[in-house]
Amino acid sequence: MNATDQYRQPGDDTLARAALTFVVDSADALMFATLKGAPDAWSVLSALHCSAPWSVHARHGLHGAANRQLESWFAAGTARWGCRVDGRAMSTFRTSLAGWQSRLGKLFEQLGIAGISYEQTPWRQDNDDGVPMPSALAQALVDEATRHGRFWIIGPDSPWWPVQIDDLPIRRNWAAPLCLWGMGRLAALRACDKPLAIVGSRGVNEYGRTVAHSLARRAAADGHAVVSGGAMGADAAAHWGAIRARERVGMAAGPTIAVFAGGLTHIGPRSNQLLFDAIIGNDGVLLSESFPGTIPQAHRFLLRNRIIAALASTVVIAQARRRSGALNTATWAGEINREIYAAPGDITTPGNSGCNRLIADGKAQLLASCETVDGICHSPHTPAHADTGPAKPSSSPQSAGVPAPHASDGLQERVFSVLGGMAARRPAGLEDLHRALLRDGAAAPTVQELLATLGMMELDGVVIRSDGGFMLATGSGSDRPAGRPHRHCLAPGDQ
Secondary structure, X not given: OOHHHOOOOOOHHHHHHHHHHHHHOOOOHHXXXXXXXXXXXXXXXXXXXXXXXXXXXXXXXXXXXXXXXXXXXXXXXXXXXXXXXXXXXXXXXXXXXXXXXXXXXXXXXXXXXXXXXXXXXXXXXXXXXXXOOOHHHHHHHHHHHOOOOOOEEEOOXXXXXXXXXXXXXXXXOOOOOOOEEEEEOHHXXXXXXXXXXXXXXXXXXXHHHHHHHHHHHXXXXXXXXXXXXXXXXXXXXXXXXXXXXXXXXXXXXXXXXXXXXXXXXXXXXXXXXXXXXXXXXXXXXXXXXXXXXXXXXXXXXXXXXXXXXXXXXXXXXXXXXXXXXXXXXXXXXXXXXXEEEEOOOOOOOHHHHHHHHHHHOOOOEEOOOOOOOOOOOOOOOOOOOXXXXXXXXXXXXXXXXXXXXXXXXXXXXXXXXXXXXXXXXOOEOHHHHHHHHHOOOOOOOXXXXXXXXXXXXXXXXXXXXXXXXXXXXXXXXXXXXXXXXXXXXXXXXXX
């Protein structure tokens, strides 16, 4: 948690939403409707507890009133959502309610909480006192939901809540996240009013990586936030592109946000851990709607895609096959009226068939260039969280439009040379690499610049990461002439 982001400990409503997220186990329109009809999430949670057959209230005959109250909130919320509750819908709700009650029991066991007394529940209609959540329950939820401060958590009442995500309920059966978990700089969620999402297949080729990386780098350099899914392939290229922009222009660059399908205790793939560290190290965010401990099952990736689409104002498909999950993101984006662009490609290459079909069917506009984002993003701006200070007159090369020398210029070749000279091709740790680069006589890179460079080299197949550190990939060739970049490497000024 970043003190500079003025993060507040979650209040009763956010904590209750976290508990209800555990209870439903997935995005649930029935729970979303119930919350729309109820005073607040804490009221729903307390009523759910009182309605459970395992609670002490069942023995005193109080669970019936709680059940009726939950049904009433569900009916009211469904009507506010523009739907009508018939007998079938109420039967479905009651079936779901039984499952929620069971999972709430498991959560209370996990928290070590015996239950909530009747006097501590705010759901009763005669209660006008604003009964707060019991302190023992609140503290247990804070500890469990944040893993003792490892993650932050926000609800819709937070000033950092990304308001564009509330577009999801426009379609009646889509539920927005009840709350969001994250790691990294919280303010990144509100750094840009109209972020750019860049997605694509995991198995993209050089063309797809170039499109994703170049667009992300240019968008971030203009102050825009870049959103993707943290996966291999196009997602990783997009995140690294935004990080590369951060190296070049500092806090004036937009952050990058990676959205995950499972809880933040299960982020992956593990081969992208270097990328995830670099995202946090460059004031980005790792984000999830799932309670910590949630396993990223297949259906959760499709639900994750709706969040990527909702966070952005424009979605770019860099490269995708006909059955790529990136096309699912495009579908979500179309349903909530986001602009969609797809990069066209060689029609004889199966990896381009998904994007070509989107364009042919009129579901996406043709992405004509990755040299600029002027046509697909709003005007360049300073990120809302940046503290770059006033502009100052300068006679430096930047004022004449010529980039000044940067420590990351030529860094890939320097890393290649250092790794190639390691005895017996043993893995080199990050600290060892950094020390070696400080001794080679060239400009000294920061650790974050080195992390970003290693990430791009790993993405391009030049470097592999093991438990012992980094080493050249088999076949990368330690005799490659100095100054000649690998054909997949994207240096800061390329494209």
